[in-house]
Amino acid sequence: DQQVKQNSPSLSVQEGRISILNCDYTNSMFDYFLWYKKYPAEGPTFLISISSIKDKNEDGRFTVFLNKSAKHLSLHIVPSQPGDSAVYFCAAWTAGGTSYGKLTFGQGTILTVHP
Amino acid sequence: ETGVTQTPRHLVMGMTNKKSLKCEQHLGHNAMYWYKQSAKKPLELMFVYNFKEQTENNSVPSRFSPECPNSSHLFLHLHTLQPEDSALYLCASSQDSGRSYEQYFGPGTRLTVT
Numbered sequence: 001d002q003q004v005k006q007n008s009p010s011l012s013v014q015e016g017r018i019s020i021l022n023c024d025y026t027n028s029m030f031d032y033f034l035w036y037k038k039y040p041a042e043g044p045t046f047l048i049s050i051s052s053i054k055d056k057n058e059d060g061r062f063t064v065f066l067n068k069s070a071k072h073l074s075l076h077i078v079p080s081q082p083g084d085s086a087v088y089f090c091a092a093w094t095a096g097g098t099s100y101g102k103l104t105f106g107q108g109t110i111l112t113v114h115p
Numbered sequence: 116e117t118g119v120t121q122t123p124r125h126l127v128m129g130m131t132n133k134k135s136l137k138c139e140q141h142l143g144h145n146a147m148y149w150y151k152q153s154a155k156k157p158l159e160l161m162f163v164y165n166f167k168e169q170t171e172n173n174s175v176p177s178r179f180s181p182e183c184p185n186s187s188h189l190f191l192h193l194h195t196l197q198p199e200d201s202a203l204y205l206c207a208s209s210q211d212s213g214r215s216y217e218q219y220f221g222p223g224t225r226l227t228v229t
Contacts, residue, residue, distance in 0.1 A: 002157065004157070031216075032216045034216060036220075041124075041222060042222050043119065043121075043205055043207075043220030043221045043222045043223055044158075044205070044220045045219075045220070046217065046218070046219070049216065089157075089158070093215065093216035101215040101216060102160060102163075102171070102215065103158075103160070103215060103216065103218060104157075105157040105158040106157055107155065107156065107157050108157070
Protein backbone atom coordinates (compact mmCIF):
# COMPACT_ATOMS: atom_id res chain seq x y z
CA ASP A 1 0.00 0.00 0.00
CA GLN A 2 1.80 3.08 -1.25
CA GLN A 3 0.66 6.07 0.80
CA VAL A 4 2.55 8.70 -1.22
CA LYS A 5 2.50 8.56 -5.00
CA GLN A 6 4.19 10.53 -7.72
CA ASN A 7 2.47 9.37 -10.88
CA SER A 8 4.76 11.11 -13.34
CA PRO A 9 8.15 9.39 -13.59
CA SER A 10 9.60 12.26 -15.58
CA LEU A 11 8.98 15.86 -16.64
CA SER A 12 10.73 17.91 -19.30
CA VAL A 13 10.56 21.72 -19.27
CA GLN A 14 12.15 24.58 -21.16
CA GLU A 15 14.41 26.96 -19.23
CA GLY A 16 12.48 29.97 -17.94
CA ARG A 17 9.14 28.17 -17.91
CA ILE A 18 7.25 26.81 -14.94
CA SER A 19 7.84 23.26 -13.69
CA ILE A 20 4.95 21.64 -11.83
CA LEU A 21 5.59 18.42 -9.96
CA ASN A 22 2.64 16.57 -8.48
CA CYS A 23 2.13 14.23 -5.56
CA ASP A 24 -0.91 12.40 -4.17
CA TYR A 25 -1.31 10.83 -0.75
CA THR A 26 -3.83 8.63 0.96
CA ASN A 27 -3.21 9.10 4.70
CA SER A 28 -5.14 12.08 6.07
CA MET A 29 -3.07 11.93 9.28
CA PHE A 30 0.12 13.29 7.71
CA ASP A 31 1.33 16.41 9.56
CA TYR A 32 3.98 17.73 7.20
CA PHE A 33 4.73 17.41 3.53
CA LEU A 34 8.17 17.91 2.08
CA TRP A 35 9.99 17.99 -1.20
CA TYR A 36 13.50 16.64 -1.53
CA LYS A 37 15.81 17.07 -4.49
CA LYS A 38 18.42 14.51 -5.48
CA TYR A 39 21.33 14.85 -7.86
CA PRO A 40 23.15 11.75 -9.16
CA ALA A 41 25.72 10.36 -6.70
CA GLU A 42 24.35 12.54 -3.89
CA GLY A 43 21.80 11.97 -1.16
CA PRO A 44 18.42 13.72 -1.19
CA THR A 45 18.53 17.32 0.06
CA PHE A 46 15.62 19.08 1.68
CA LEU A 47 14.00 21.69 -0.55
CA ILE A 48 10.77 22.99 0.96
CA SER A 49 8.03 21.84 3.33
CA ILE A 50 4.47 22.67 4.26
CA SER A 51 2.47 22.00 7.38
CA SER A 52 -0.85 20.24 6.98
CA ILE A 53 -2.61 23.33 8.35
CA LYS A 54 -1.35 25.53 5.54
CA ASP A 55 -2.22 25.55 1.85
CA LYS A 56 0.79 27.34 0.43
CA ASN A 57 4.42 27.90 1.25
CA GLU A 58 6.82 29.91 -0.87
CA ASP A 59 10.60 30.07 -0.84
CA GLY A 60 12.18 32.01 -3.67
CA ARG A 61 11.49 30.23 -6.95
CA PHE A 62 9.86 27.29 -5.17
CA THR A 63 6.23 27.16 -4.03
CA VAL A 64 4.42 24.19 -2.58
CA PHE A 65 0.64 24.00 -2.69
CA LEU A 66 -1.42 21.66 -0.53
CA ASN A 67 -5.00 20.66 -1.33
CA LYS A 68 -6.13 18.59 1.63
CA SER A 69 -9.58 17.81 0.29
CA ALA A 70 -8.00 16.28 -2.81
CA LYS A 71 -5.06 14.83 -0.85
CA HIS A 72 -2.78 16.43 -3.40
CA LEU A 73 0.29 18.60 -3.27
CA SER A 74 2.36 20.20 -5.95
CA LEU A 75 5.72 21.90 -6.28
CA HIS A 76 6.02 24.87 -8.63
CA ILE A 77 9.41 26.05 -9.80
CA VAL A 78 9.38 29.44 -11.52
CA PRO A 79 11.44 30.18 -13.52
CA SER A 80 12.98 26.78 -14.14
CA GLN A 81 16.75 26.64 -14.58
CA PRO A 82 18.98 23.91 -16.02
CA GLY A 83 20.51 23.45 -12.55
CA ASP A 84 17.08 22.37 -11.31
CA SER A 85 17.43 19.15 -13.32
CA ALA A 86 17.33 16.40 -10.69
CA VAL A 87 15.04 13.77 -9.16
CA TYR A 88 12.38 15.31 -6.94
CA PHE A 89 10.88 13.26 -4.12
CA CYS A 90 7.66 14.09 -2.39
CA ALA A 91 7.55 12.97 1.25
CA ALA A 92 4.97 13.04 4.01
CA TRP A 93 5.52 12.90 7.75
CA THR A 94 3.41 11.84 10.68
CA ALA A 95 4.17 11.18 14.31
CA GLY A 96 1.72 8.32 14.00
CA GLY A 97 1.06 8.15 17.71
CA THR A 98 4.66 7.21 18.44
CA SER A 99 7.43 9.12 20.22
CA TYR A 100 9.15 9.51 16.89
CA GLY A 101 7.90 10.35 13.43
CA LYS A 102 8.20 8.68 10.09
CA LEU A 103 8.82 9.99 6.59
CA THR A 104 7.07 8.22 3.72
CA PHE A 105 8.46 8.92 0.27
CA GLY A 106 7.06 8.87 -3.23
CA GLN A 107 8.89 7.18 -6.09
CA GLY A 108 10.38 10.39 -7.43
CA THR A 109 10.00 12.45 -10.62
CA ILE A 110 12.96 13.13 -12.88
CA LEU A 111 12.91 16.79 -13.91
CA THR A 112 14.91 17.85 -16.95
CA VAL A 113 15.18 21.56 -17.71
CA HIS A 114 16.42 22.24 -21.24
CA PRO A 115 18.43 25.39 -22.00
CA GLU B 116 33.89 16.87 7.04
CA THR B 117 30.44 18.37 7.12
CA GLY B 118 26.94 16.99 6.99
CA VAL B 119 26.41 13.26 6.70
CA THR B 120 29.10 11.03 5.24
CA GLN B 121 28.87 7.41 4.18
CA THR B 122 31.54 4.85 3.35
CA PRO B 123 32.10 3.03 1.16
CA ARG B 124 30.33 4.76 -1.71
CA HIS B 125 30.25 1.57 -3.76
CA LEU B 126 30.37 -2.03 -2.62
CA VAL B 127 30.24 -5.31 -4.50
CA MET B 128 29.91 -8.42 -2.37
CA GLY B 129 29.16 -12.08 -2.81
CA MET B 130 26.25 -13.75 -1.05
CA THR B 131 28.56 -15.40 1.49
CA ASN B 132 30.52 -12.28 2.39
CA LYS B 133 30.23 -10.15 5.50
CA LYS B 134 30.63 -6.41 5.10
CA SER B 135 29.66 -3.24 6.95
CA LEU B 136 28.38 0.14 5.84
CA LYS B 137 29.38 3.17 7.87
CA CYS B 138 27.60 6.46 8.38
CA GLU B 139 28.83 9.49 10.31
CA GLN B 140 26.99 12.73 10.93
CA HIS B 141 28.74 15.98 11.86
CA LEU B 142 25.57 17.95 12.63
CA GLY B 143 25.19 17.30 16.34
CA HIS B 144 21.98 15.36 15.72
CA ASN B 145 20.60 12.67 17.99
CA ALA B 146 18.59 10.53 15.59
CA MET B 147 19.92 8.44 12.71
CA TYR B 148 18.21 6.39 10.05
CA TRP B 149 18.91 3.72 7.45
CA TYR B 150 16.92 3.71 4.22
CA LYS B 151 16.97 1.39 1.22
CA GLN B 152 16.25 2.62 -2.28
CA SER B 153 15.71 -0.07 -4.88
CA ALA B 154 15.38 0.74 -8.57
CA LYS B 155 12.11 2.52 -9.40
CA LYS B 156 10.86 2.21 -5.82
CA PRO B 157 10.39 4.80 -3.07
CA LEU B 158 12.89 5.11 -0.25
CA GLU B 159 12.07 2.49 2.37
CA LEU B 160 12.82 3.16 6.01
CA MET B 161 14.77 0.30 7.58
CA PHE B 162 15.90 1.38 11.04
CA VAL B 163 15.63 4.39 13.36
CA TYR B 164 17.95 5.17 16.25
CA ASN B 165 17.19 7.94 18.73
CA PHE B 166 19.89 8.76 21.29
CA LYS B 167 21.61 5.46 20.38
CA GLU B 168 18.49 3.41 21.08
CA GLN B 169 16.74 1.56 18.24
CA THR B 170 13.18 2.83 18.04
CA GLU B 171 12.11 1.33 14.71
CA ASN B 172 12.83 -1.86 12.86
CA ASN B 173 10.68 -1.84 9.77
CA SER B 174 10.43 -5.63 9.43
CA VAL B 175 13.95 -5.84 8.05
CA PRO B 176 15.45 -9.34 7.55
CA SER B 177 18.03 -10.35 10.14
CA ARG B 178 20.77 -10.48 7.50
CA PHE B 179 20.84 -6.69 8.02
CA SER B 180 22.14 -5.83 11.48
CA PRO B 181 22.39 -2.17 12.58
CA GLU B 182 24.69 -0.80 15.22
CA CYS B 183 24.72 2.66 16.75
CA PRO B 184 27.65 3.07 19.18
CA ASN B 185 27.01 6.80 19.67
CA SER B 186 24.79 9.54 18.27
CA SER B 187 27.30 10.39 15.53
CA HIS B 188 27.95 6.94 14.09
CA LEU B 189 25.72 4.32 12.55
CA PHE B 190 26.69 1.02 10.99
CA LEU B 191 24.82 -1.53 8.92
CA HIS B 192 26.37 -4.98 9.11
CA LEU B 193 25.58 -7.21 6.16
CA HIS B 194 25.86 -10.99 5.93
CA THR B 195 24.55 -13.70 3.60
CA LEU B 196 22.75 -11.16 1.45
CA GLN B 197 20.63 -11.98 -1.59
CA PRO B 198 20.89 -10.44 -5.07
CA GLU B 199 17.58 -8.63 -4.46
CA ASP B 200 19.32 -6.73 -1.65
CA SER B 201 21.26 -4.81 -4.29
CA ALA B 202 20.21 -1.19 -3.85
CA LEU B 203 21.28 2.26 -2.75
CA TYR B 204 21.52 2.42 1.04
CA LEU B 205 21.06 5.88 2.46
CA CYS B 206 21.80 7.13 5.93
CA ALA B 207 20.10 10.20 7.38
CA SER B 208 20.06 12.14 10.62
CA SER B 209 17.76 14.59 12.37
CA GLN B 210 17.90 16.67 15.52
CA ASP B 211 15.93 13.95 17.26
CA SER B 212 13.34 11.49 16.08
CA GLY B 213 10.53 13.78 17.24
CA ARG B 214 11.62 16.20 14.51
CA SER B 215 12.28 13.56 11.94
CA TYR B 216 10.60 15.61 9.21
CA GLU B 217 13.89 17.53 8.94
CA GLN B 218 16.25 14.79 7.85
CA TYR B 219 19.66 15.27 6.31
CA PHE B 220 20.89 12.53 4.02
CA GLY B 221 24.28 11.15 3.18
CA PRO B 222 25.30 10.36 -0.41
CA GLY B 223 24.52 6.68 -0.05
CA THR B 224 26.32 3.39 -0.61
CA ARG B 225 25.58 1.63 -3.90
CA LEU B 226 25.52 -2.07 -3.00
CA THR B 227 25.66 -4.86 -5.54
CA VAL B 228 25.24 -8.45 -4.37
CA THR B 229 26.55 -11.05 -6.81
